[in-house]
Amino acid sequence: MAKALLYYPGCSVKRNSPWYEKSALAVLEALGYRVKELDKWYCCGATISLAADDVIRHLGAIRSLIQAEKEGEALGTNEMLTVCPMCYNVLARVNNLLKRDREKLETAARYLRDENLEKYSLSTRVIHVVQVLHREREKLGELVKRRLDGVRVAAYYGCTLVRPKDVAVDNPESPRVMEEILRSVGIETVEYPFKTLCCGAYHSVYRKNIAVANSGLILTDAAARGADIMVTVCPLCHYNLELAYRSMARKPGIRVMYLTDLLAYVMGLDDALSPETRSFLDKLREARRELVATPGGGNS
Template sequence: MPDDTRHASRVTRHDTLSPITHHSSRIPYFPGCALKDQARAFERSAQLAMQALGWELFELPRWNCCGTVYSLASDDLMRHLGPVRNLVRAQELGEGRLVALCAMCYNTLARSSRFVEADPERLRRINAFMDEEPDYRGGVEVVHLLQLLRDEVGYGEIEAKVARSLEGVRVAPYYGCMLLRPREVGIDDPDSPEVMEELLSSLGAEPVEFPQRAECCGAYQAVSRPEIARGRVQEIVSSARRAGAELIATSCPLCQFNLETHQNVTHHSSPIAVVYFTQLLALALGVPGDQLGFELLRLDPRPVLSKKELV
């Protein structure tokens, strides 16, 4: 086992963030809509990576769309029905937790869980609305895959299982909004997150910090006001490029789409491929690159990876 002392500050720091305390290597995950369509590479690489780590992610039966975080813009209890139904599905399995891969799905499910459990009257009313569902009793913990990797699998264990070091690959971790805010459901310090940097370091990669790593990509403004998304993406990508990034890694399908689609490519610069962090994780753990869906991305990261003889 490699020395894990360089990760000690990470463990101490997250004592205040309620680290996961379960110890089962089989866990249900909520895929959400995007992972069944444009983000298929995210789902595939996550499953393969966790399998390489000795874990099984199994799909939550009868899941429904989380409704996306924007449905929670008001305190209207009805807007929480969709997310809570997914918590009922986990409860039916006898599971005390549910893993989300998509940052937006995680945010929506976690906020709804906290919202209804904070007030017994809310919980009673939501169960009354769901008259054809079993009552939700509360207590299902919603966790993001990055939390599971940090708090339960452990960076030392991941590093010990690296079969193909990503040494020399400069990767800019992009958090966006939904992993870190609001603070009560954030998986890390919103002002100075490190969870992806630590994960990338355990894979041998060189994490590239840049100022815009936790700023909004423009989200759904890409549809209604694309000029806003283009401006945001240009700032984010330019910042990552100036910091020396060769790749950008994210956990949000919408961020991934926006960062790829709205890059302003000029003769002064070349595009930066935007990958899911799970693709790099699986690659480092020895999963063949042709199984990780790199070909499904609009900007191909394989030229960068092939220079390092990784694919």
């Protein structure tokens, strides 16, 4: 039987990043996963309420955790897959909070009883697609159909995959999971110091200069260290990085895309790629192949 995952898509993935969803699901399917979108799910809140006395702002997350619990029984899994790291962060933190704070769990249960919702019994496990890809990286390597020799990639983590510590998918100070995934499919990675620096988050709607400055720094530094591509897994980081790129007078030679776009490309899952992403990667691959083939032209 195929390994099953309960899929929580998230608002921004559905509304703003449909190609990210497509490539992520295609890669998981190629790995043999059965991904079932939850029949009902609710906006996680995008940022967890940090107030110790708050319950109402956790309700969207709690409703979704309950729904996953309900549907998980039939599917034989308790793993709730997120692709957006903001959703991952909020859902995982609310899940942890409810495990620690039984009083809040009871308060929420009492409130939701009106709607005949069962009390959450804390069984849902929130995971991010990066964690699934990392545990399957050997198999990913076996599924490679195209090489991207000579192409150098910088992985950008941002905040929510690695902070706070109790939901970090890897060492928060020096995460490696995305690089390890990329190397398992034969892609060269670039080290740079800003991979967990905040992109500016929601300031892109309110204090745009902050998002443009931070994202611009992240992009130019990675480009200066020789990265052709910056991969991210977050719709908001992606938006801010592109926002910064558009606003730069001198464009750094670096392209932003989703990690799973790049994986889908090397795995030959072309239907899961936007025409722009695919033609960019085709051209880059050609250019680098010529470079590698020319004597003295390759530098790797």
